[in-house]
Amino acid sequence: MTNKSHVQKVDVAILGAGAAGMMCAIEAGKRGRRVVLLDHAERVGKKILISGGGRCNFTNIHCRAENFLSENPHFAKSALARFTPSDIIALVEKHGIRYHEKTLGQLFCDRSAHDIIAMLERECAEASVRTVVGANIISVNRSEQFQVHTADTVFQSESVVVATGGLSIPKMGATGLGYTLAEQFGLRIVECRPGLVPLVLNAKDREQWCDLAGVSAEVVAEAGARSQRGSFREKMLVTHRGLSGPAILQASSYWHPSESVSLDLAPDVHVMAPLLLRNARRDTAAAINAIRTVLPARMAERWISIYPPDDWTNASLTMMEQQLHAWHLTPAGTEGYAKAEVTVGGVDTTELDAKTMQSRKVAGLYFIGEIVDVTGWLGGYNFQWAWASGVSAGLSA
Numbered sequence: 001m002t003n004k005s006h007v008q009k010v011d012v013a014i015l016g017a018g019a020a021g022m023m024c025a026i027e028a029g030k031r032g033r034r035v036v037l038l039d040h041a042e043r044v045g046k047k048i049l050i051s052g053g054g055r056c057n058f059t060n061i062h063c064r065a066e067n068f069l070s071e072n073p074h075f076a077k078s079a080l081a082r083f084t085p086s087d088i089i090a091l092v093e094k095h096g097i098r099y100h101e102k103t104l105g106q107l108f109c110d111r112s113a114h115d116i117i118a119m120l121e122r123e124c125a126e127a128s129v130r131t132v133v134g135a136n137i138i139s140v141n142r143s144e145q146f147q148v149h150t151a152d153t154v155f156q157s158e159s160v161v162v163a164t165g166g167l168s169i170p171k172m173g174a175t176g177l178g179y180t181l182a183e184q185f186g187l188r189i190v191e192c193r194p195g196l197v198p199l200v201l202n203a204k205d206r207e208q209w210c211d212l213a214g215v216s217a218e219v220v221a222e223a224g225a226r227s228q229r230g231s232f233r234e235k236m237l238v239t240h241r242g243l244s245g246p247a248i249l250q251a252s253s254y255w256h257p258s259e260s261v262s263l264d265l266a267p268d269v270h271v272m273a274p275l276l277l278r279n280a281r282r283d284t285a286a287a288i289n290a291i292r293t294v295l296p297a298r299m300a301e302r303w304i305s306i307y308p309p310d311d312w313t314n315a316s317l318t319m320m321e322q323q324l325h326a327w328h329l330t331p332a333g334t335e336g337y338a339k340a341e342v343t344v345g346g347v348d349t350t351e352l353d354a355k356t357m358q359s360r361k362v363a364g365l366y367f368i369g370e371i372v373d374v375t376g377w378l379g380g381y382n383f384q385w386a387w388a389s390g391v392s393a394g395l396s397a
């Protein structure tokens with residue numbers, strides 16, 4: 001502590017004023033706890049602002065534990081049951097925020113993600129939460145109580161809630177502080193990697209496909225080891241360096257370096273059926289026409305030039321059919337944290353109590369939101385986890 005530092009006593013110090021931290025602050029404040037909410041950014045909730053293309057996909061009405069990756073797939077159940085999509089919808093409606101379902105149960109603000117921030121700020125004010133932005137957190141120690149040191153203040157608290165988020169989008173303020181604190185207090189961390197992130201193809205595949213950047217198709221993308229394998233039927237987009245689009249982003253969370261990704265480019269369609277009809281033409285033009293029913297013309301033409309059949313026998317057509325339904329690519333990597341929507345991995349859930357998010361080893365220390373090894377699918381699931389884990393901790397801290 002420097003001479004200039006002054007000490008402030010609070011009940012709960014929350015590190016990180018993102019979705020999880022703000023929700024936790026509201027719940028703890030409503031219980032009469034003296035809460036300080038600290039963030040190093042110049043304003044709260046910066047990731048909320050850029051989320052969902054500026055409209056914040058704040059929940060998913062179909063949210064279940066099955067929509068999350070974790071070493072312990074059951075961990076999220078308790079928090080998700082305590083604070084459900086209906087609860088966040090009720091809060092959004094209480095604040096008169098108009099919203100709509102876009103697709104697959106995804107709820108977005110009609111107007112802007114600013115509405116969600118304003119809602120959280122108003123709730124924080126009503127719960128007497130003190131928010132400090134521009135707070136440079138230097139260290140966190142624990143003796144009888146916790147001491148959170150910032151440049152000019154030491155916050156002495158009974159509880160510390162770490163809500164500093166994941167590593168994705170460093171330019172929006174993501175840091176590794178929460179992981180460092182977890183390690184400092186002896187908590188295990190499940191290795192982190194970027195998730196919901198575009199995949200970069202290897203040099204050969206890039207050369208063959210990436211000049212088609214902008215082309216998209218509905219596919220089933222599958223990735224991951226057998227124990228945790230994800231399969232998603234959505235749009236795929238060819239980019240200048242690889243593949244993106246919702247199907248690929250979803251599968252990327254399950255993908256590990258050097259593994260392949262499997263793509264069904266024609267889900268539920270027997271593409272070559274027209275060529276198998278009696279008296280049907282069997283040549284390149286007929287095959288391209290057939291493939292064009294499932295892929296854009298340029299991609300269909302490219303497909304045939306890269307995978308031309310040996311001949312036009314039934315066996316060759318069957319082989320072509322199979323190839324279209326099981327295209328295996330081994331990406332060179334991902335676009336990394338700079339482009340990832342989330343961080344997969346994080347604080348090991350075996351270290352935490354599933355009802356309260358409190359550390360089993362260190363009384364009064366909590367971890368919530370994206371920093372925990374619970375990662376949602378694309379589509380509002382990550383915010384639902386942030387709200388739910390924030391509420392769980394806020395009811396206990």
Ligand code: FDA
Pocket residue numbers: 015016017018019020021038039040041044045046047048050051052053056057058059135136137163164165166168169172173174175176177340341342368369370371379380381382383384386
């Ligand atoms: P979050 O990252 O929101 O907050 C962490 C806070 O901690 C930040 O305010 C940060 O400044 C602060 N912090 C970090 N280090 C600190 C330090 N050293 N000192 C002090 N403060 C520190 N999800 C979803 O469900 N629907 C969606 O529409 C989207 N869209 C989306 C778009 C984009 C571009 C991205 C990158 C991500 C999404 N997500 C999403 C994911 C979602 O944004 C994410 O999972 C949640 O914001 C996680 O909430 P947290 O509160 O855990 O972390």
